[in-house]
């Protein structure tokens with residue numbers, strides 16, 4: 001029997017919601033391939049563990065990394081494998097709603113829906129991530145009030161103002177939490193002369209990274225390869241250093257939130273002062289980020305209680321009420 | 335001719351009402367009340383996952 005699906009195709013993580021069931025899959029958006037034959041060797045968590053640890057003939061990639069589809073063929077294969085794993089075949093033919101980064105182009109959108117149809121979906125439609133996030137975070141978007149969502153993912157940050165079930169203003173940038181990892185990697189290489197992998201950089205970010213000074217900060221021991229000697233080496237990294245290293249990324253994320261605020265009509269703008277803005281996405285969990293955005297915008301920032309699931313929950317809600325909500329698909333609105 | 339005009343008016347009237355109806359349905363489906371079951375489903379899934387975690391440890 002066909003069970004309709006909602007998919008959050010994130011730059012870092014992919015989640016799948018099955019109608020009537022809930023979340024049935026949650027794993028990194030990574031695929032590992034044999035470089036020579038092009039064969040898929042692993043997906044999800046298994047492929048994620050290979051990042052930076054593969055022999056030459058294996059390559060582990062995040063096809064949506066920068067909020068854009070760099071390789072259509074690999075993306076299509078990832079979508080097909082994903083649907084197969086949750087039981088989709090040419091015989092079940094479910095309806096599928098997919099959330100994609102808002103910044104992707106018309107051509108990329110078509111590639112995603114075509115891939116889902118070819119994998120067996122009877123119908124495939126897209127919905128903007130911040131819209132889905134607002135539904136999933138339980139904001140009162142059915143009312144004529146200004147609701148603001150900030151979704152900070154791996155490769156993208158998207159801010160939207162939503163009222164009466166529609167997007168009033170949207171600002172999407174291809175800057176996210178992956179760029180924080182890269183900034184940490186660059187800093188450690190430049191200032192301490194050691195090379196670290198992206199997964200180590202991510203661990204440092206989660207362990208001691210912050211966007212604003214916070215209480216009880218610790219140093220971290222960082223292990224990498226000494227660029228001069230080529231030998232393994234450990235150095236100490238302070239939270240101040242990490243803050244300095246990631247400052248450019250943080251300020252461009254904050255700047256995009258401010259641009260979105262400035263696009264909102266004044267009537268809705270005043271609502272934010274009372275209602276606040278809602279922060280979702282893994283990148284939003286960075287220590288001090290909510291405080292930093294609040295300080296620079298003078299608008300209260302609230303953390304969603306389902307930061308990592310809000311998008312797939314919102315899309316799941318749309319699949320539960322498909323007939324009533326099909327007007328919300330990308331392209332359905334004028 | 336006349337038939338076509340009348341038909342045209344009838345269709346237009348109906349499509350305008352359709353607009354009101356579908357907008358209302360959309361807004362109703364987005365209410366906090368309507369969203370409760372979806373959100374609950376995830377909370378219960380999380381509880382199950384927690385249970386599974388604790389049973390394995």
Ligand SMILES: Nc1ncnc2c1ncn2[C@@H]1O[C@H](COP(=O)(O)OP(=O)(O)O)[C@@H](O)[C@H]1O
Nearest residue numbers: 010011012013153154177178281282283285286
């Ligand atoms: N506690 C945390 N502190 C800082 N960053 C975090 C934390 N938890 C997750 N992240 C980052 O969030 C990103 C993933 O967020 P997610 O919302 O799943 O992205 P996407 O929607 O683009 O797939 C990753 O870059 C991860 O390092």
Ligand SMILES: [Mg+2]
Nearest residue numbers: 010153281311
């Ligand atoms: Mg996301």
